[in-house]
Amino acid sequence: MDTIRSLRCFVRAVELGSLSAVAREEGTTQPTVSKLMAALERELGVRLLERSTTSLRPTPQGSQFYQRALGMLAQYHEAVAEARGQTETPRGLVRINAPAAFGQFRLNALLADFMAVHPQVEIELILDDRLVDLVRDGVDIAVRQGTGLPPDAVARAAGVSPRHLVAAPSYLERRGRPQQQQDLATHDYIRFAWLADGDALTLYREQQAVSVVTHGRFRVNHALAIRDSLVAGGGIGMCPLWLVQDLLDTGALVRVLAPWEGAPQPLHLLSPTRRYQPVRARLLLDFLVARIAALPGFGLKGEA
Structure with missing residues (x-):
């Protein structure tokens, strides 16, 4: 046997x-x-x-x-x-689970770089916003944004992305620029669907926190769709910098109500609690920790 x-x-x-x-x-x-x-x-x-x-x-x-x-x-x-x-050569399959937008927008290119260095490693990337069971689903690494991490996994911090209010210049020219937080109630606010807080939004400045109620007719469950809608002049939105830093750099989007901002968005890499982890998974985990922190809009301390 x-x-x-x-x-x-x-x-x-x-x-x-x-x-x-x-x-x-x-x-x-x-x-x-x-x-x-x-x-x-x-x-x-x-x-x-x-x-x-x-x-x-x-x-x-x-x-x-x-x-x-x-x-x-x-x-x-x-x-x-x-x-x-x-002397062991990394080989075999690594299964990764990641949020759809982050996987499509940022992770794909990183994984291509890793496979170019390790030609005998295969990667199966599952883009899914739900939090999977790593053991049951056979996932080696799960990318998770935000808080509320599962207790039955090992989590490594890979970066923190500040969250800013942004809008296209064309929208602000048409509707005017909000001067204070409560002005957001009179603007078209684009947000992620199914948020626990709904239209409520909390803004922070140093030790201050202010809650406002937003209003918008468009809600969507995909961050890249929010990005596209903002660029098209659809309204104002709260976005992590990893999603919009390039657009801020080119002026396609501009910041609104600075220096007020949202709670930063941490990103962790989760792995099963088993003591053994294949060499290929350990190498990819280390690679992603280093490379994600260097992405635009990311940093271990939340630098903008």
């Missing part, structure tokens, strides 16, 4: 809740994975998985063995990495 493969399949069966899903990951068939699990159970003399027509879950003994199996796999992979030393 291939013990390491059996342990890996068992761990993923517990995490995914499906032998078919494990088979897809392994590039094999469901009957093959089922035979591996049956052989592992015979070897141990213990039932590890409860199977039904609709679900799969570990038995009490299986849950306990799962924790041990994680440690055994970690030690095995660490031993392999140590034996190979620094």
